[in-house]
Amino acid sequence: MLNRRTFVKAGLASVAIASMPKLVMAMSENNVFHLTAKKTNYALVSGAANSELWTFNDIVSGPEIRVVKGSEITVIFKNELDEPTSIHWHGIRIDNKMDGVSGLTQDAVLPGEEYIYTFTVPDAGSFWYHAHNMSWSHVARGLYGALIVDEITPLFDKDHDITLMLDDWKLDSQGKLDIKSLGSLMEWAHAGRLGNLITVNGKFRPEIKLKQNENYRIRIINVANSRVSAFDINQLDAKIIAYDGQTLASPRKINYSPLIIGPAQRVDLLITPKKNEPFKLIDLGSNEPYEIAKFIIKPNLIAPPPVPKLVPNKLLEPDIGNAIKQKIEIQGGAMSGMRAPIYRGKRMSMMDSMRNKQVWALNGIANLGENPMFEVKRDQTIIIDFLNDTSFMHAMHIHGHHFKILSRNGTTDNEQARRDTFMIGPESTTTIAFVANNPGKWLLHCHMLEHASGGMNTWFKVS
Ligand SMILES: [Cu+2]
Structure with missing residues (x-):
């Protein structure tokens, strides 16, 4: 095995x-x-x-x-x-x-x-x-x-600004990309395609050289089809600079662990190596800790320079009092009691649902229909209540907009982060809001790519 x-x-x-x-x-x-x-x-x-x-x-x-x-x-x-x-x-x-x-x-x-x-x-x-x-x-x-x-x-500057693209590859017994399993119903109906080799910028477990007492922006981008990564960033003495491309007002230390970085999510970290000692980037998202990369520190006996002042992008503040509301129920997958969803305008039988691999749904509908799930007037604030009625975690992504996470499981979210992709656990709820100020047809889907193709994919219109 x-x-x-x-x-x-x-x-x-x-x-x-x-x-x-x-x-x-x-x-x-x-x-x-x-x-x-x-x-x-x-x-x-x-x-x-x-x-x-x-x-x-x-x-x-x-x-x-x-x-x-x-x-x-x-x-x-x-x-x-x-x-x-x-x-x-x-x-x-x-x-x-x-x-x-x-x-x-x-x-x-x-x-x-x-x-x-x-x-x-x-x-x-x-x-x-x-x-x-x-x-x-x-x-x-x-x-x-x-x-x-x-x-x-x-x-x-470019020596202190480092992008790490994390990918998760599924290799066969020869160490080659496993093509045969691509599209397997097993992957689609469960947690998606999970591999057995994590690379950073295409390399297995690289060494990354940093200088002691200097400030680095480390941009972590999870490009895996479905693997959820997780890091104890406090162990790295790291602070968060940005989520999903949206810079915070100031670097933020988090008081929990691990920090989850799901498929398509990005987190920019501020890392200032204080000691002349190597340290490892360990992914805690799998059953066992997985070493992803090693930081090698070059001694440098200077006082750390001040951290540059962060410059957040200007995003519109949602107008919560005048918002319209939408509910989205995430359904289906293995171990669920979902009725076969509607697909291409017709309710499928359970057999057809499996045959077409349309085993997930949003509000009972698998994949894109001719009509949008909802329509919003331009510049209107929309609040979306998500309920994950499945046995799996999902990475919900909205195109063309960044949203604010208002609450999770009924509790106000402390960070109120702006994101384009959020993680939602099984049997959980999350409420988000954004100003729909970008006209057009926009996708809303799970970024676990097998889930999206398997039905967890819809669209909305801003007119
Ligand atoms: Cu999903």
């Missing part, structure tokens, strides 16, 4: 430790970038056979796109794969036409074709881009990259 530990051992036995896996920067001229989706042979475990991955520009963790807040960027996308695909710019409060959702805001880009995305990035922060056509397969194969928007005056 192959398990995570086998790979950890194989990895350690066969490889020299990977060095600092800095992301490759996307080259641009006047903010024009080129991304080409293609097949790439890549050994995920050193010494193992190559896997056929699908990547942007042949790079595992696609090239990092880095731009300044407020700029307009153009991405010339070419699809050199055999399947249609598209690119979604996760967390960007974007012009709806450019959101990249195949089947809702655009048709998928056919093999051999080109598509041009042009949009403005209104917020400084940590974002990412990924395929949004059959994403359960395309993202699992490697179609993603970081999109980092700098403040007009960057708070940290």
Whole structure:
């Protein structure tokens, strides 16, 4: 039986430790970038056979796109794969036409074709881009990259601003990406696709070099299909700078552990190594602690410089008193008593639900219908009450907007964080609010990609 530990051992036995896996920067001229989706042979475990991955520009963790807040960027996308695909710019409060959702805001880009995305990035922060056509397969194969928007005056210089994209790969007994299990009903109806190798920027357990007594912004982006990561950040003496690309007013120490970073979520940490001692980034989200990376500290006997003053983005404050309300019940999956959902306008039989792998639903409906789940007038505040009536945790993502988390399980949320993706546990409730100020057709779905394709996916309209 192959398990995570086998790979950890194989990895350690066969490889020299990977060095600092800095992301490759996307080259641009006047903010024009080129991304080409293609097949790439890549050994995920050193010494193992190559896997056929699908990547942007042949790079595992696609090239990092880095731009300044407020700029307009153009991405010339070419699809050199055999399947249609598209690119979604996760967390960007974007012009709806450019959101990249195949089947809702655009048709998928056919093999051999080109598509041009042009949009403005209104917020400084940590974002990412990924395929949004059959994403359960395309993202699992490697179609993603970081999109980092700098403040007009960057708070940290490039040596002190580090992006770590965490991915979770499912490898077969040869150490190659397990393609056969992609799309299995087992994965779709349970906790999604869970792998056995976690990489950082495409490398297994890298070493990251930091200098003692200097301030670092560490941007953690969870790009896994479904794995929920968790970290004891107090053990790292870290503070939170930002959630999902939205910078806080000041660095925040948390008084709980672990900090959960679910699929598609981002957390920026402030880390200032005080001691000349290495430390590890340990993922506590699995059954056993999993070492993800090791920080190596170079001695540096200076007094730590002051932490730069954080600059939050300007987001509209929800008008709670005049809000409209919507309830969303998350249903289905294994171990649930859900009645077969409505799919493409018809109530399915249980057999059809399994056959179509539509085993999840939002308010009784699996996947996108012709009509939106709800419609909001532009600039209206909406409060959404989510009830998770399933046996699994979910990562609910809203396109085109950031929301405020008002309460969880009836208790006011202390942090009132602005996010684009929130985690909700089994049999739990969460209430969020946002000003629907971005017109268009927007997706609302679980970012555990098997759950989304399996039905936990809907859309709403801002008119
Ligand atoms: Cu889910």
